Amino acid sequence: xxxxxxxxxxxxxxxxxxxxxxxxxxxxxxxxxxxxxxxxxxxxxxxxxxxxxxxxxxxxxxxxxxxxxxxxxxxxxxxxxxxxxxxxxxxxxxxxxxxxxxxxxxxxxxxxxxxxxxxxxxxxxxxxxxxxxxxxxxxxxxxxxxxxxxxxxxxxxxxxxxxxxxxxxxxxxxxxxxxxxxxxxxxxxxxxxxxxxxxxx
Amino acid sequence: xxxxxxxxxxxxxxxxxxxxxxxxxxxxxxxxxxxxxxxxxxxxxxxxxxxxxxxxxxxxxxxxxxxxxxxxxxxxxxxxxxxxxxxxxxxxxxxxxxxxxxxxxxxxxxxxxxxxxxxxxxxxxxxxxxxxxxxxxxxxxxxxxxxxxxxxxxxxxxxxxxxxxxxxxxxxxxxxxxxxxxxxxxxxxxxxxxxxxxxxx
DNA sequence: TATTGTTATACTCTATAACTATA
DNA sequence: TATAGTTATAGAGTATAACAATA
Numbered sequence: 313x314x315x316x317x318x319x320x321x322x323x324x325x326x327x328x329x330x331x332x333x334x335x336x337x338x339x340x341x342x343x344x345x346x347x348x349x350x351x352x353x354x355x356x357x358x359x360x361x362x363x364x365x366x367x368x369x370x371x372x373x374x375x376x377x378x379x380x381x382x383x384x385x386x387x388x389x390x391x392x393x394x395x396x397x398x399x400x401x402x403x404x405x406x407x408x409x410x411x412x413x414x415x416x417x418x419x420x421x422x423x424x425x426x427x428x429x430x431x432x433x434x435x436x437x438x439x440x441x442x443x444x445x446x447x448x449x450x451x452x453x454x455x456x457x458x459x460x461x462x463x464x465x466x467x468x469x470x471x472x473x474x475x476x477x478x479x480x481x482x483x484x485x486x487x488x489x490x491x492x493x494x495x496x497x498x499x500x501x502x503x504x505x506x507x508x509x510x511x512x513x
Numbered sequence: 514x515x516x517x518x519x520x521x522x523x524x525x526x527x528x529x530x531x532x533x534x535x536x537x538x539x540x541x542x543x544x545x546x547x548x549x550x551x552x553x554x555x556x557x558x559x560x561x562x563x564x565x566x567x568x569x570x571x572x573x574x575x576x577x578x579x580x581x582x583x584x585x586x587x588x589x590x591x592x593x594x595x596x597x598x599x600x601x602x603x604x605x606x607x608x609x610x611x612x613x614x615x616x617x618x619x620x621x622x623x624x625x626x627x628x629x630x631x632x633x634x635x636x637x638x639x640x641x642x643x644x645x646x647x648x649x650x651x652x653x654x655x656x657x658x659x660x661x662x663x664x665x666x667x668x669x670x671x672x673x674x675x676x677x678x679x680x681x682x683x684x685x686x687x688x689x690x691x692x693x694x695x696x697x698x699x700x701x702x703x704x705x706x707x708x709x710x711x712x713x714x
Numbered sequence: 715t716a717t718t719g720t721t722a723t724a725c726t727c728t729a730t731a732a733c734t735a736t737a
Numbered sequence: 738t739a740t741a742g743t744t745a746t747a748g749a750g751t752a753t754a755a756c757a758a759t760a
Binding site: 344345346369370373374377380382386387416450483485487491495500501503505506510 | 544547548571572574575577578579580581582583587588614615617627659678681682683684685687688690693695697699700701702703704705707709710711
């Protein structure tokens, strides 16, 4: 039941987080107060089955899945911020626009990013200020706002996307093509399982 | 290159997000402005290889991994909030304390959660206010603060943990034991790959 | 009336750094 | 001097709801 969920994880980690092999087992003082790090801080993989709060294999799998995505995402987020002064939502929004050469309607951005229109408005506002995107009123329907990348925004995004791909290749270093295929396939099953379960509600 | 990253994803989704089978292909008006949803909004699995910004199999795998964890985490986050008025960091902090019967030093919490001490102080403060945890000065070293669950906090956490396990079982519905093992194993490899890569820096 | 976005607000989280108290 | 936390602050993201403009 440790490190169940995504938390901050980025900048602070660079300065304070433990190396992967830190510690031995959770040290406890004479009052049983936990003071030192246990070795399984990354996802508690060995301990979770022994915990009184154990709830089975699915939970272990979910913890490990979450650990992987959190580790990767935190690092990506940190590098985006340090190297490009960019946040994930900003990057995500630009990624949405990348293939929409003529732009995308604000409401569509909202749906794709699963973020409320009000918050997209604010995000777009900051990207307009920094010169990455434009906002235009649709001539066909004056309620709709068309958002598009500027050439500057497109160039910036391409730089980030290239770096991003390199980072991923670096992090996935030892995953073989075969393991990659297997993971891709099983994660596809998992995705369908989740989407189906969510659709039942 | 769509929906690369975790975004908001929780509350808004409940009201506005598309069902998993919405749409057909991205509709485009006479100006080529994207107005309607494409079917692969979940992770763009089919499209990413065709994209000019394609950067290979690792990237596809990463997108799918991120999609899975984001879908699950968003749903968990939403349910935690709606059913228990709890955020992920709060839950995570309590999860850390669950097996530390006599409490845990604040700095240790900070390291495990990869969140700065200052932000842990604020998080603990809110949990003290709501009666979930206590904060005590260590008699051995008056600089250190020992954080522990109250019996109320423990009871609340148990309720949440039980519900959480049920949610996960629901979402992982159609994953067989065998597929679960395979995923668990390969994700273990991936975790080691990432941890190794991060340690190289 | 319904839809598209905007504005407003309150809160949480993130990131950083200066600072205090204790060892 | 070094360590454990606290305080402060700025910015971004999250969640809701009321609202205006247009269809």
